[in-house]
Amino acid sequence: xxxxxxxxxxxxxxxxxxxxxxxVAFAFLLMDVLGILFFVGSAGLKNITLGIFSSxxxxxxxxxxxxxxxxxxxxxSHVADIALDIMDRWLGRVPGRLGVLAAVSGTIFAATSGSxxxxxxxxxTVLLPEMRKRxxxxxxxxxxxxxxxxxxxxxxxxxxxxxxxxxxxISVGGLLLAGVIPGVILGGFFxxxxxxxxxxxxxxxxxxxxPLTPLGEKIMLTVKHLLPIAxxxxxxxxxxxxxxATPTEAAASGTLATFIVTLIYRRFNWKVLKDSLKxxxxxxxxxxxxxxxxxxxxxxxxxxxxxxxxxxxxxGLQVHPILILIGMQLIIGxxxxxxxxxxxxxxxxxxxxxxxxxxxxxxIWFGVLFLINIEMxxxxxxxxxxxxxMKGVAPKDIxxxxxxxxxxxxxxxxxxxxxxxxxxxRVALWLPGFxxxx
Amino acid sequence: MFNLLDRIFNFxxxxxGLILLLMTLSIGYSIFVRAVHLPxxxxxxxxxxxxxxxxxxxxxxxLLSKGKHVSVELLISRFSPRRQKIFGIIHSLMGIGLCxxxxxxxxxxxxxxxxxxxxxxxxxxxxMAYILFVIPLGFLLLSFQFGRxxxxxxxxxxxPGFEAxxxxxx
Numbered sequence: 001x002x003x004x005x006x007x008x009x010x011x012x013x014x015x016x017x018x019x020x021x022x023x024v025a026f027a028f029l030l031m032d033v034l035g036i037l038f039f040v041g042s043a044g045l046k047n048i049t050l051g052i053f054s055s056x057x058x059x060x061x062x063x064x065x066x067x068x069x070x071x072x073x074x075x076x077s078h079v080a081d082i083a084l085d086i087m088d089r090w091l092g093r094v095p096g097r098l099g100v101l102a103a104v105s106g107t108i109f110a111a112t113s114g115s116x117x118x119x120x121x122x123x124x125t126v127l128l129p130e131m132r133k134r135x136x137x138x139x140x141x142x143x144x145x146x147x148x149x150x151x152x153x154x155x156x157x158x159x160x161x162x163x164x165x166x167x168x169x170i171s172v173g174g175l176l177l178a179g180v181i182p183g184v185i186l187g188g189f190f191x192x193x194x195x196x197x198x199x200x201x202x203x204x205x206x207x208x209x210x211p212l213t214p215l216g217e218k219i220m221l222t223v224k225h226l227l228p229i230a231x232x233x234x235x236x237x238x239x240x241x242x243x244x245a246t247p248t249e250a251a252a253s254g255t256l257a258t259f260i261v262t263l264i265y266r267r268f269n270w271k272v273l274k275d276s277l278k279x280x281x282x283x284x285x286x287x288x289x290x291x292x293x294x295x296x297x298x299x300x301x302x303x304x305x306x307x308x309x310x311x312x313x314x315x316g317l318q319v320h321p322i323l324i325l326i327g328m329q330l331i332i333g334x335x336x337x338x339x340x341x342x343x344x345x346x347x348x349x350x351x352x353x354x355x356x357x358x359x360x361x362x363x364i365w366f367g368v369l370f371l372i373n374i375e376m377x378x379x380x381x382x383x384x385x386x387x388x389x390m391k392g393v394a395p396k397d398i399x400x401x402x403x404x405x406x407x408x409x410x411x412x413x414x415x416x417x418x419x420x421x422x423x424x425x426r427v428a429l430w431l432p433g434f435x436x437x438x
Numbered sequence: 439m440f441n442l443l444d445r446i447f448n449f450x451x452x453x454x455g456l457i458l459l460l461m462t463l464s465i466g467y468s469i470f471v472r473a474v475h476l477p478x479x480x481x482x483x484x485x486x487x488x489x490x491x492x493x494x495x496x497x498x499x500x501l502l503s504k505g506k507h508v509s510v511e512l513l514i515s516r517f518s519p520r521r522q523k524i525f526g527i528i529h530s531l532m533g534i535g536l537c538x539x540x541x542x543x544x545x546x547x548x549x550x551x552x553x554x555x556x557x558x559x560x561x562x563x564x565x566m567a568y569i570l571f572v573i574p575l576g577f578l579l580l581s582f583q584f585g586r587x588x589x590x591x592x593x594x595x596x597x598p599g600f601e602a603x604x605x606x607x608x
Contacts, residue, residue: 021514022529023507025498030536045543046550049573056494057487057569062465065458065493245469248486252465259462277455282506285454285497289507292494340508383511 003309010035010301014347024343025286028293035300048296055295056288060166063251065284067114067157070232070251072276073258075118077267079228080109081126086225089213096198096205098131099144100191106148107187110155111233112258114251115283116378117389120149124393132395137204138402139409140197146379146390146403147190147410153341153375154368155183157236157254159283160341161371162247163291167345168353168370170363172247173240174432178368180237181427182417186372189413228261241434290342298350311354321359322422325366328352329373329418336377340385344374368428369418376414379407440586446579447500454493461486480561488569495576502583520595527591533584537577544574 010031017027029048036044074080087105091097106123113119123145131141153160156176165172198205213221235257239245245253262268301307314324328348335344348370356366378386381404390403421428464485468478501507514522552567 018510019513020525020529021509021511022532023502023509025507026533026536029540030532033536033539045539046547048540049544049547049570052573053491053570056491058490059483059487061490062461062486066462066465069458069462244473249465249469252462253469255462256466274455277458278451280458281451281454281493281497282501282504284458285494285501286506286508288490288494289498289501338510343508 001304003304003306006039006304007301007306007310010297010306011347014297018339018343024340025289025293028290028297028346032293032296032300035297035304039300039304051296051299052292056292058166059248060172061162061288061291062248063157063162063172064114064159064287065280066248066251066255067159067162068118068283069276069280070157070236070255070258071113071115071118071152072279073255073262073272074109074113075115075122076272076275076279077262077265078126079258079262079265079267080105080112080122082225082265083108083229084126086218086221089218089221092212093207093210094195095202095207096140096194097210098127098134098136099140099194099198099205102127102131102144103148103187103190103194106145106190107151107155107184108229108233110148110151110183110187111157111237112229112254113152114157114159116150116152116375116386117283118279119152120146120386120389121393123149124390128394134208135206138398139406140194140204141406142390142394142398142403143406143410144190144194146386146407147413148187149389150375150378150386150410151183151186153378154179154186154371156180156240157251158371159287160345160374161367162251163287163342164345164349164367164370167291168349168363168367170367171432171435173435174364175367175371176247177237177240177431177435178364178428179371180431182368182372182421185420185427186413186417189416190410193409193413228264232257232261241431243435287342290346294346297346301350307351307354310351311358314355315358321361324355324359325361325369325422328355329369332370332373333376333380336374336384337380338383339377341374341377344377345370362425362429364432365421365425365428369421372414372418372421376411379411379414443499443579443582443586444503447503447583450496451500454497457489457493461489484560484562484564488564491569492572495572498576499579499583502580503586523591523595527588527595530584530588530591534581534588537581537584541574541577541581544570544577548574 013034014027014031017030018024032048033045036048084101084105088101091100094100102123106119109119109122127145128141152158156179158176158179161175161179162172164170165175232254236250236254239253240247240250259268262272317324332344332348356363378384381387387400387403387407391400394403464482468482471478514525517525548567548570551570556566558564558566558569
């Protein structure tokens with residue numbers, strides 16, 4: 001059978017199953033079984049068990065549940081609320097201050113949480129009622145929260161970055177660090193945009209009286225309440241940069257640091273632990289079941305020659321590699337409208353990574369672009385995950401259409417940062433260079 | 439019967455929670471002993487690798503019982519509730535067939551590894567069958583849960599509102 005027929009069979013079959021709401025993990029498994037029966041025979045089905053074993057029993061993916069647990073602990077313990085209050089005092093009378101607060105704190109909390117859903121839900125629950133009370137429009141309240149909530153995917157600890165690196169054969173530590181600068185740039189763009197919009201249309205974010213806090217008090221409170229957050233951030237990013245720990249060990253030290261901070265703030269109790277573990281297990285098992293199921297899928301694509309055939313076709317194209325890169329990003333972006341990040345990775349990575357390597361792209365650079373695109377996919381209608389998280393925590397009078405419109409400017413910034421990284425790869429590659437230095 | 443399934447699933451969910459805590463503590467401990475230049479326990483990396491596999495396959499049936507395995511709503515959400523239920527029944531049937539097949543072949547592989555005394559050679563040598571057994575076990579429990587979804591789906595089709603009532607009482 002021709003390679004393109006094999007590829008059409010697998011991808012077409014998978015898409016049909018997904019469209020009819022068959023759970024993603026089981027859709028992959030069904031295509032695995034059908035593929036093996038068709039191309040290898042029933043004896044090959046025994047190998048699925050061994051394939052699953054080798055895809056999950058790898059130490060490099062251990063940070064995933066730990067990063068998720070960090071985010072869940074931050075969310076359920078409400079430790080972030082105290083830090084928000086301090087940041088709020090520092091902002092003073094800046095236009096659109098609550099929106100700016102969402103963007104700044106969203107960027108900082110992204111460095112303490114590996115889950116975009118936990119980050120968005122946390123910001124939405126804490127900030128949205130206050131924004132509504134102060135007369136902020138939907139675009140100036142929901143927008144900053146949903147935009148900065150997604151940064152948890154890019155800024156370490158990022159569970160999805162670990163999965164992408166493990167499956168794509170990229171350095172886990174390198175990819176985690178590579179997300180820091182683009183994430184901070186995005187946070188900066190969000191902040192500038194919010195200030196400009198609030199200054200241009202003050203009715204979107206009405207000014208209100210804020211009692212000024214004396215500088216001494218602000219410094220005292222910052223030391224008291226923001227240092228613990230900095231301690232968590234250092235426990236993950238710092239220990240990787242300093243070369244003190246591997247990404248897996250950094251995930252454990254970050255989780256332990258979060259436990260310690262919740263204990264110091266006396267926010268740790270049985271309910272927080274139970275809810276955090278439950279939330280973590282749900283995401284962990286769901287994601288890993290997809291990984292287990294899709295590993296055989298990519299092996300079959302390689303075995304049948306479908307991956308090699310597509311690679312040969314792409315290599316033979318007389319077009320600039322950047323156009324192929326843009327084509328791949330458009331496919332990821334399109335899939336982001338309908339699917340979750342892990343599923344997109346599992347479908348695209350077996351095909352895209354060999355193409356990226358053949359075209360000579362830096363794997364970390366390609367990985368960062370992939371991550372930003374998937375982050376954007378969480379905002380794209382009709383099925384962006386964060387749109388639903390936002391709808392869940394927003395007051396009932398806010399319609400889904402309003403949430404989608406509010407998210408659009410932030411998607412444009414995602415595209416802008418992707419363009420910046422394509423033009424200046426050092427934006428993503430500068431920080432991972434330090435891994436070798438230490 | 440369904441209560442027994444729930445108890446098994448909940449027991450495994452608690453076990454996974456403990457595994458997650460143990461992962462955090464064990465890796466944290468390995469960082470500490472390295473920092474103070476003491477030899478670290480050799481089993482930590484291996485334990486955490488197996489933990490990934492065990493958590494996934496012991497937790498997958500529990501997640502299915504909660505309806506939280508991710509799926510794409512694009513097309514089905516446009517169908518009438520009755521048609522959606524029919525698709526739910528078809529999914530359950532497909533799920534039973536798929537998971538029962540994978541349980542059967544997974545059991546064969548595990549038994550083969552057991553008979554041939556295949557060892558997973560790592561820091562601590564562990565017989566492969568003792569690790570692999572969790573995969574067919576997970577698929578067996580998944581096929582039971584799909585069976586339960588099928589029965590509930592058929593009952594719901596004949597008695598609309600049954601599922602909503604059940605969830606309310608839960």
